[in-house]
Amino acid sequence: MHLSSTLDTSVITAAVEREGIYVLPEFLPTSDIAAIADEGRRLAEHRPPFTRAIGETGSSTRSFFINVVPARVQRENGWSWVPSYDRVRSMPLVKDIADRYLGRNWGISNFIYHFAAEPSTELFHLHFDHFDSQRCFKVYIYLNAANRGNGAFRYIPRSHRLGRAICETPEKNLKLENSLTRMLEVLDRYVDLSRDSELKECYELLRNIERNPEKSYDYVVAGGPGTVVLFDSVGIHGGGQLMSGERYIARYHFVDSGFLFRNLPDQLPPLKRQLSRAAGLYRRLRTHFAA
Ligand SMILES: O=C(O)CCC(=O)C(=O)O
Ligand SMILES: [Fe+2]
Numbered sequence: 001m002h003l004s005s006t007l008d009t010s011v012i013t014a015a016v017e018r019e020g021i022y023v024l025p026e027f028l029p030t031s032d033i034a035a036i037a038d039e040g041r042r043l044a045e046h047r048p049p050f051t052r053a054i055g056e057t058g059s060s061t062r063s064f065f066i067n068v069v070p071a072r073v074q075r076e077n078g079w080s081w082v083p084s085y086d087r088v089r090s091m092p093l094v095k096d097i098a099d100r101y102l103g104r105n106w107g108i109s110n111f112i113y114h115f116a117a118e119p120s121t122e123l124f125h126l127h128f129d130h131f132d133s134q135r136c137f138k139v140y141i142y143l144n145a146a147n148r149g150n151g152a153f154r155y156i157p158r159s160h161r162l163g164r165a166i167c168e169t170p171e172k173n174l175k176l177e178n179s180l181t182r183m184l185e186v187l188d189r190y191v192d193l194s195r196d197s198e199l200k201e202c203y204e205l206l207r208n209i210e211r212n213p214e215k216s217y218d219y220v221v222a223g224g225p226g227t228v229v230l231f232d233s234v235g236i237h238g239g240g241q242l243m244s245g246e247r248y249i250a251r252y253h254f255v256d257s258g259f260l261f262r263n264l265p266d267q268l269p270p271l272k273r274q275l276s277r278a279a280g281l282y283r284r285l286r287t288h289f290a291a
Contacts, residue, residue, distance in 0.1 A: 020160035040113025071266035105257035123239030151242035163234030
């Protein structure tokens with residue numbers, strides 16, 4: 001893993017382009033980390049209406065997964081609940097990288113506080129995200145130290161380029177999350193890798209990992225509290241096995257303007273929101289009459 005603390009955003013963006021991932025070790029100060037962690041716990045306890053709790057949250061577990069929906073915070077005037085989120089989403093460093101990586105007019109689709117405290121087989125199986133073939137990049141903030149033992153995130157460097165190649169195929173049957181096996185299937189079906197030795201090498205690595213999943217743990221992104229991880233989620237990734245202890249991560253998802261326009265009209269300014277709704281209606285009508 002390429003670890004470096006250079007803060008030139010063009011260098012960082014180029015590294016994400018090349019490797020799919022960039023890590024800023026222990027980047028945020030302790031005071032910020034504590035504030036974000038407390039904010040997540042408060043939200044998990046009170047569940048204000050602009051949050052969605054998903055999955056493992058429940059009385060029998062200490063874990064929680066709280067998703068703050070940015071457009072709803074705005075609508076329901078909830079900013080006083082989430083000052084840390086407000087600060088973090090305004091970090092000039094990350095905004096600048098988003099501008100470079102996604103082009104202007106991107107949006108944030110989710111801000112999630114995920115605390116995992118129960119032993120698991122895997123927090124997330126290895127997969128790639130597919131956002132209608134549009135770009136997405138995610139920012140993770142480690143709120144405690146993460147390593148092989150407590151479910152740290154895994155990312156296979158350069159596999160985002162295979163994910164991108166898939167976005168250019170006519171394959172229609174892709175979900176928001178697709179397994180490693182599915183990636184290999186679609187590549188086998190449509191993509192000729194024989195002329196690109198780097199891609200071929202990455203494909204072989206993925207085949208190897210599919211046969212021997214333990215090998216994915218060579219790609220754990222370990223880091224101390226405050227570590228910030230930026231990655232393109234079209235590459236193969238997933239949280240590891242939580243054997244003991246706990247893992248606490250806050251993450252936010254940047255999506256490009258095309259995805260925002262098509263799928264998240266609530267986040268658009270009023271005029272664009274109307275246009276997006278009209279375009280959606282037109283798409284539905286067209287599908288209806290074509291059927
Ligand atoms: O939290 C993790 O380790 C993985 C989550 C994930 O797959 C994602 O954010 O796309
Ligand atoms: Fe994912």
